[in-house]
Amino acid sequence: AVGIGPFVVGPVIERRIGVGNYAALGIDAAEWRSAEWAHQRGLYAExxxxxxxxxxxxxxxARQLAASNPEATTAMKRAFWQGTEHWPELLAERARLSGTLVVSGFARQAIERLSS
Structure with a gap:
């Protein structure tokens, strides 16, 4: 681990798998999770x-989607992403945090160890 955290991708992952599972991923970041683990928790549909x-x-x-009503598809997408209107600001804030952390002494030393 390089000491930065999954801040930018975090909101999307948390939305899919829930706070508890997202926290488990973030806290125990060195532990690999299988595709089956991710599927069971909703990160993958199949x-x-x-x-x-x-x-x-x-x-x-792709054939099913191409045959679908585009207006209905657009309306469903809007409904699926309801509650994320604040994400542009949230993601910018998280990106700034990641940028700050990646230049920290801890992260620099961790990256140096990995590249040696």
């Missing part, structure tokens, strides 16, 4: 066993 299955699923989904 898993595919290999690249060919993923390609097939994406092609099916």
């Amino acid at each position: 898993l595919q066993p290999d690249g060919a299955a993923l390609d097939a699923r994406l092609a099916t989904l």
Whole structure:
């Protein structure tokens, strides 16, 4: 760990998996989580066993979306993201925090250790 934290991507991940799971990821950042772990907690809608299955699923989904009413799709997207109107300011604030932390002595030493 380099000592900066997932501040910029955090709001999106927290929204998908909940505060508790997001906190577990942030606090225990050195522990790897599997795709199954992420799927069980809602980060992924579904898993595919290999690249060919993923390609097939994406092609099916693309056809379904292309056949959907674009106005309804737009309305659903707006509804899905309701409550995120403050995110431009939040993400800018989080980016500033990440920028401050990445130039800290702790982060510089950690990055130096990793690059050695």
